Amino acid sequence: MKQVYLDTYGCQMNVADTSRMELLLFHSGYLRTGEVEDADLVLINTCSIREKAEQKIYSLAGSLKPLKEANPDLILGVTGCLAQQEGEQMLQKMPFLDLILGPDGVENIVQAVDEVRNTNHPVVWTHFDSAKNYRIPELSNETPLHPGPSAFVNIIKGCDKFCTFCVVPFTRGREKSREAEEIEREVRLLVSRGAKEIILLGQNVNAYGKRGLDQPVPFHELLYRVASIPGVERLRFTTSHPMDFTRECIEAYRDIDVLVNHLHLPVQSGSNRVLQEMRRGHTVEEYVALIDALRAEVPDISLSTDIIVGFPEETDSEFEDTLALMERVEFSSSYMFCYSPRPDTPAQDFPDSVPLSVKSARLQRTMRLQDRLTGEQGRRFLNREVEVLVEGRTSKRGADFKGRNPQYWMVNFTGDREMIQPGDWVTVVVEEVFGHAFKGRAVSRVREGKRVDFKADAPAAIE
Ligand code: 5AD
Ligand code: SF4
Numbered sequence: 001m002k003q004v005y006l007d008t009y010g011c012q013m014n015v016a017d018t019s020r021m022e023l024l025l026f027h028s029g030y031l032r033t034g035e036v037e038d039a040d041l042v043l044i045n046t047c048s049i050r051e052k053a054e055q056k057i058y059s060l061a062g063s064l065k066p067l068k069e070a071n072p073d074l075i076l077g078v079t080g081c082l083a084q085q086e087g088e089q090m091l092q093k094m095p096f097l098d099l100i101l102g103p104d105g106v107e108n109i110v111q112a113v114d115e116v117r118n119t120n121h122p123v124v125w126t127h128f129d130s131a132k133n134y135r136i137p138e139l140s141n142e143t144p145l146h147p148g149p150s151a152f153v154n155i156i157k158g159c160d161k162f163c164t165f166c167v168v169p170f171t172r173g174r175e176k177s178r179e180a181e182e183i184e185r186e187v188r189l190l191v192s193r194g195a196k197e198i199i200l201l202g203q204n205v206n207a208y209g210k211r212g213l214d215q216p217v218p219f220h221e222l223l224y225r226v227a228s229i230p231g232v233e234r235l236r237f238t239t240s241h242p243m244d245f246t247r248e249c250i251e252a253y254r255d256i257d258v259l260v261n262h263l264h265l266p267v268q269s270g271s272n273r274v275l276q277e278m279r280r281g282h283t284v285e286e287y288v289a290l291i292d293a294l295r296a297e298v299p300d301i302s303l304s305t306d307i308i309v310g311f312p313e314e315t316d317s318e319f320e321d322t323l324a325l326m327e328r329v330e331f332s333s334s335y336m337f338c339y340s341p342r343p344d345t346p347a348q349d350f351p352d353s354v355p356l357s358v359k360s361a362r363l364q365r366t367m368r369l370q371d372r373l374t375g376e377q378g379r380r381f382l383n384r385e386v387e388v389l390v391e392g393r394t395s396k397r398g399a400d401f402k403g404r405n406p407q408y409w410m411v412n413f414t415g416d417r418e419m420i421q422p423g424d425w426v427t428v429v430v431e432e433v434f435g436h437a438f439k440g441r442a443v444s445r446v447r448e449g450k451r452v453d454f455k456a457d458a459p460a461a462i463e
Contacts (some may be wrong), residue, residue, distance in 0.1 A: 004030040005039035009057060010047025012201055012238065013103075013172075014080055016152045018045045020136070021079070021109045027139060028110040036067065041075045041113060043099075046082035048167055051340035057082050061094055068096045075116050077101060079109070081171035085343055087126045095122075102126040103157075103172050107136070134176040134212050138185065149389055149403075149423040150234075151195035153186055154178065155222065156202035160211070161241060163268075164279045164350075165308065167342040168203055175204065176212035180222055184229060191231035196423055197389055198226060200237035206244040220248035227256045233425075234389060234406070235259045239266060243281045245290055254297040261298055262332075262408040265291075266306035270325030271318035274311050277350070284325055291329055302332040302377070302407035307366055310339045310359030312350035319362050323369055332377050332407065333436045336366045371435070378409070378433035385443070386411060390424045399439060401426075415442030416454060423447075 004025050008018040021043065022032050033039055044061060047053040061078060068076050077099030078090060084102030091097055098116045105112060105125040115123050134157050159168045160175040187198055200222070202208065208219040217225075227235050235258045240249075242265060253259055265287075269275050272283050294301060307322060326334065338359040341348040354362075386405040394402035399412035401420055405428075413428045420426060424447050428440040444453045 001029055001031045002040040003033040003038050004041040004043065005033055005036045006043050006045065007036075007060075008045045009053060010045075010049065010081065012152060012199075013154070013157075013203065014045050014047060016154055016201055017080065017103060017106045018043075019152075020106055021045070023139060024107070024109050025113075028113075036064070040073065041077070042067070043077045043079050043109075046078055046080040048080075048082040048085045048171060048342070050337060050342075054082055058093070061097065065094075065096050075099060075113060077113075077116075079103075079106070081167070084126050084171040085167060088124055091122055091124060098122050100124045100126065102128075104129045128173040132176075132212060133214070134178045135182065136178065136186070138189075147190045147193055147195040149195065149391055150197040150199065151190045152199050152201045153183060153190070154202065155183055155200045155237075156205055156208050159203040160207070161204060161243075161281070162279065162346075164277065164347040165311065165339060165342065165345055167345055170344045172203060175207055175210065177208050177210065179213060179215070180217045180225060183222065184225060187226055187229050187232060191229065194423060196231070197234035197236065198232050200226065200235070202237075203239065204241045204244065205237045206240045206246070206249060218246075218248065219244070220246065220252045223249075223252045223256060223259060227258050232258055236262065236408075238264050240264065242267070242287050242290055247293075250294050250297055253294065253301065260406040260408070261301045262304070262406065263294070263301060264304045264306075267325065267329075268306060268308050269311065269314075269318070270322035271314070274314055274318055277313075278308075278311065278347075284321070288325075288328060300407070302409075303329060304333045304408070305329070305331050305335070307334050307336045308339050309336065309362035309366055310354040312339070312347060313353050314339075319365075323365065326366065326369055326373065330373055330377065331370065332409070333374055334366065334370045336363055336370065338363050374436050375433065378436070378438065381405075381409070381430045381438060382433065383430065385427050385429055386438070386440070388413070388426050388428050388442075390420055390422050390426055392422045396439075401442070405438075410437040411440060412437060413440045413442050415445075419452065419454065420445060 006018050008014050046057045068074050075098045079101045083100045090100050101112050112123050112125050156177045158173040158175045162169050206219045209217045341352050388403035388411045390401050390403045394412050396412045400414050402412050411428050424445050426442045427444045428442050430438045430440045432439040
C-alpha cells in the first residue's frame with residue numbers, strides 16, 4: 001500500500017475532515033503514516049481563521065520543499081481553509097506544491113490526487129459543491145474506523161452569519177445541513193464500533209435544519225433523536241451561535257440526561273457597539289439573559305466562550321466591558337484572540353486602529369482574568385467526585401489516565417492499570433486543580449453496567 005502523511009491545523013471541523021480524507025484515501029490504497037519521510041502523499045490540512053495560523057502554515061509548507069526535491073514522485077498538497085482562501089496564489093508562492101484543495105473538496109480528495117498523478121500537473125480544487133444537500137456517503141465496512149470512546153459527527157457545514165471579522169463563510173461556503181437519518185446512521189455505526197460519546201459538529205450547529213434538508217428538522221429535535229439512540233452515553237455539540245439558541249435548546253439541556261452540562265457559546269465582546277460592528281446580531285443583555293435562562297434550568301452548567309480583543313476602534317472602556325461580562329458570566333474557560341484582519345471580510349476595510357502592543361496588553365488581561373475565574377470554579381470541585389469517560393493513558397506526571405467530566409474539565413487521574421481501559425466510566429475524587437484540568441484518584445469503575453469499587457490502597461502511578 002502507498003502511504004499518506006496527514007497533518008491538521010485549526011478547528012475540530014478540520015480534524016474531522018482529515019479523518020474523512022484518511023478514510024477515503026484508505027479505500028484508494030493509502031495507509032496513514034506518522035513519518036513524513038516515508039510518505040508518497042503529504043497533505044497539510046490548514047486553517048486561516050487568524051493571521052498567525054496562516055503564517056505558521058506557509059513556513060511549514062516551505063520546510064517540506066526539500067522532501068519534494070529529494071523525491072519528485074511525492075505528491076505535496078495543501079487542503080482546508082487556507083487552500084480555499086489562497087487558491088492559485090498559493091501555487092505562485094509555492095510552485096513545488098501539487099495540490100490545493102478547499103474544504104468543500106474533501107469528498108473529492110482521491111479524484112484530485114489521481115488527477116495530479118495522471119496529468120503530472122498541479123491541481124487547484126476550490127469550487128464549492130453546488131448540490132442542494134450535504135451528504136457524506138457511507139463507505140463499506142472494511143474501513144479503518146476506530147473511533148475511540150469519543151467521536152465527532154458532522155451535522156452542518158458552512159456558515160451564513162457573515163460576522164464582519166470572520167473568513168469562514170468565504171472558506172467553507174454557505175450553510176447546509178445533513179439529513180437527520182444519515183446522521184443517525186453514522187451515530188449507530190460509531191456506537192457499534194465502541195464510541196460512547198458523540199460530539200455533533202459544525203461551524204454553527206444550532207442553525208441545523210434551516211437549509212439543505214428535504215425534511216426540515218430543528219436542532220433541538222436532532223438532539224432528542226441522537227440522544228435516544230441506544231449506546232449514546234454522552235452527547236455534546238460545538239459550536240453554537242447565541243442568535244440561534246432557542247428556548248427549546250435550553251429545554252433539551254434540562255430534559256436530555258446524556259446531554260452534558262457544558263456549552264461553548266462564543267460572545268466575542270462585552271460591548272454593544274463592538275458587537276454591532278461585528279454583526280453578531282445580539283446585545284450583551286440578550287446574551288446574559290440567555291445564560292441566566294439556561295442556568296435557571298441547569299444550575300451546574302459550565303460555559304466557555306471565544307473572545308476577540310482589539311477589534312477595530314475598540315476603546316479602553318469597551319474592552320473593560322468585555323472583562324466585566326467575563327466576570328458576570330463566570331466562564332470556566334475562554335479562547336482569547338487578538339483581532340487580525342482577514343481577506344474578503346468587511347472588517348478588513350475598517351481601520352485596524354488598535355496598536356499591536358495594546359491588543360497584546362488586553363489579551364494578557366483577559367487571560368489573567370480567565371485564569372482567576374477558571375481557578376475559582378475549579379476549586380469548587382476539590383474533594384468532590386466527578387464522573388469521567390476514560391479516553392486513554394496520559395503522559396502527565398503522577399497520573400495514569402485521562403478523560404473529561406461532564407462540564408468538560410480534563411481529568412488526569414491515578415488508577416489500577418489492570419482495571420481501567422478506554423471507554424470505561426470511572427468516578428474520580430478531585431485532589432488538585434491545574435489550569436483547566438484536575439488531578440485525582442479513581443475510586444470506582446462502571447463497565448457494561450457493572451460497578452467495581454477500588455480499594456483505597458490501589459497502586460499509585462509510577463512517575
Ligand atoms: N481575528 C481574531 N479572531 C478571530 N476569530 C475569528 N476570526 C477572527 C479574526 N479575524 C475567532 C473568533 C471565533 C474563533 C473561532 O476565532 O473568536 O469565534
Ligand atoms: Fe464565523 Fe460568525 Fe459564522 Fe462563527 S458565526 S463561523 S464567527 S461568521
